[in-house]
Amino acid sequence: MGKKISGSAKxxxxxxxxxxxxSNFLDLAYADPCKSCSDNSPFKNNLEILMSYLRSNAxxxxxxxxxxGNDLDRIYAQYMCLNYAxxxxxxxxIKVASQTITRLCPGxxxxxxxxxxxxxxxxxQNFSAHLDVSRNISQYxxxxxxxxxxxxxxxxxxxxxxxxxxxFNGSANMYATREVTTxxxxxxxxxxxxxxxxxxxxxxxxxxxxxxxxxxxxxxxGVRVLSRSCYLWYEFYSFYEVAGALTVVVxxxxxxxxxxxxxxxxxxxxxxxxxxxxxxTL
Ligand SMILES: *[C@@H]1O[C@H](CO)[C@@H](O)[C@H](O)[C@H]1NC(C)=O
Ligand SMILES: *[C@@H]1O[C@H](CO)[C@@H](O)[C@H](O)[C@H]1NC(C)=O
Ligand SMILES: *[C@@H]1O[C@H](CO)[C@@H](O)[C@H](O)[C@H]1NC(C)=O
Ligand SMILES: *[C@@H]1O[C@H](CO)[C@@H](O)[C@H](O)[C@H]1NC(C)=O
Ligand SMILES: *[C@@H]1O[C@H](CO)[C@@H](O)[C@H](O)[C@H]1NC(C)=O
Ligand SMILES: *[C@@H]1O[C@H](CO)[C@@H](O)[C@H](O)[C@H]1NC(C)=O
Ligand SMILES: CC(=O)N[C@H]1CO[C@H](CO)[C@@H](O)[C@@H]1O
Numbered sequence: 001m002g003k004k005i006s007g008s009a010k011x012x013x014x015x016x017x018x019x020x021x022x023s024n025f026l027d028l029a030y031a032d033p034c035k036s037c038s039d040n041s042p043f044k045n046n047l048e049i050l051m052s053y054l055r056s057n058a059x060x061x062x063x064x065x066x067x068x069g070n071d072l073d074r075i076y077a078q079y080m081c082l083n084y085a086x087x088x089x090x091x092x093x094i095k096v097a098s099q100t101i102t103r104l105c106p107g108x109x110x111x112x113x114x115x116x117x118x119x120x121x122x123x124x125q126n127f128s129a130h131l132d133v134s135r136n137i138s139q140y141x142x143x144x145x146x147x148x149x150x151x152x153x154x155x156x157x158x159x160x161x162x163x164x165x166x167x168f169n170g171s172a173n174m175y176a177t178r179e180v181t182t183x184x185x186x187x188x189x190x191x192x193x194x195x196x197x198x199x200x201x202x203x204x205x206x207x208x209x210x211x212x213x214x215x216x217x218x219x220x221x222g223v224r225v226l227s228r229s230c231y232l233w234y235e236f237y238s239f240y241e242v243a244g245a246l247t248v249v250v251x252x253x254x255x256x257x258x259x260x261x262x263x264x265x266x267x268x269x270x271x272x273x274x275x276x277x278x279x280x281t282l
Contacts (some may be wrong), residue, residue: 008072039049042073042236043124044107050077050122051098053143058094063195064126069274077122082193082231083175084240085117093118114226121228131201132207132228139224140217148219154182155218155234158189163232167203174202176241189234197229 046069054077062085065078079097081090097120098115105111112121114137116239121127121167145151158180165176174193179186193202209225217223222235233239 004172041281042069043075046073046075046106047102047122050075051102052119053077054079055091055095055098060090062090065196066129067126068099072124073120075124076126076128077120077127078194079118079120080192080245081118082190083173083192083239084177084190089117092119108186109233112228119226125174129196129198131197131205133205133230137226138209138212138216139226140220141222143221144219145185145221150182151187154180154185154187155189155213158187158234159191159213159232162189162191163203163206163210166206167199168191170199179238185236187236188238188240190240191230191232193230199214203229206232 035122050066050068053066053068054064055064058081062081062083065076067074067076068182069218070074079094081093085093093115097115100115101111101120101122102111104113110121110123111120111123115282158178162176163176165172165178166174169176172194174197175191177188177190179188191206193205197205205227209227209230212225213223222233224233227232
């Protein structure tokens, strides 16, 4: 009986957490200098071919890159699923992301979409093994902890170890999770780099994300920093063990970023797929 009550209290906490995340998710806005783009139809055809390659590879691999087309129409694409996602979840995520990206950025020269469990990007430039922290997005829960000083210390220590593991432990494959418990709090953190990066670039990416956390929100109950090259997250629940094990389907919506040039006019276009859905029980 006691167990049951605390179980449902936990699920309420999780949903609240997600709602907070969600409202912050929708607060974001950022801009970036534009690049020129090509919206001719060979480019669009190549894009469709690429997306079908990515979708079919997503059921067997959590990171995949490929390219197609000649010269001006050449496109490079890559997706990355969070390491804790199952192959099925990865596959579903890439299916959704590829539909979103082609629907919201038709013919754009460069685009990236972040979904709950994956990231998908393409560009007419070869970005493979290229560190990109220029457009990191941070998402955090506005509610702060009660004892920020102690919490900051704990987060600091957790992230230190985590970043080291993800960057420099060769057998960790640029992915690490860590749980830290003090008298008052338990925190669950995750770091993941795009595995085409060098260990040094992975470390740089995560350190930049960490700096972003300390200036925006290091006393928040949960933070997610997303960039093209890495993820740095922590939460009050073990999100990386929840996925798959229980029937929790959480799609916080998607971030999407497109670079466009139409009719000779450069234009930044940022679209937020406002498709937030929370379903399931814990
Ligand atoms: C993965 O994509 C490549 C093209 O890059 C394609 O040739 C291959 O068949 C795909 N693999 C799977 C398992 O679909
Ligand atoms: C995929 O990434 C690897 C590692 O960075 C790179 O060597 C390879 O050329 C990339 N493939 C394509 C098609 O860009
Ligand atoms: C893309 O860039 C990577 C890293 O610089 C390089 O290894 C790879 O050969 C390039 N891929 C293509 C298809 O040119
Ligand atoms: C962290 O990222 C957010 C969202 O992009 C931005 O508003 C904020 O200024 C960044 N903070 C730092 C210190 O870079
Ligand atoms: C966090 O750790 C770094 C060293 O890794 C240290 O320089 C910094 O002062 C620490 N910050 C806090 C708030 O403890
Ligand atoms: C490196 O990572 C592997 C796999 O995650 C882990 O088992 C091992 O303990 C780590 N090594 C060190 C020195 O932390
Ligand atoms: C767009 C954005 O927020 N970029 C930030 C990423 O993180 C670095 C380091 O904190 C900041 O300098 C950037 O402004």
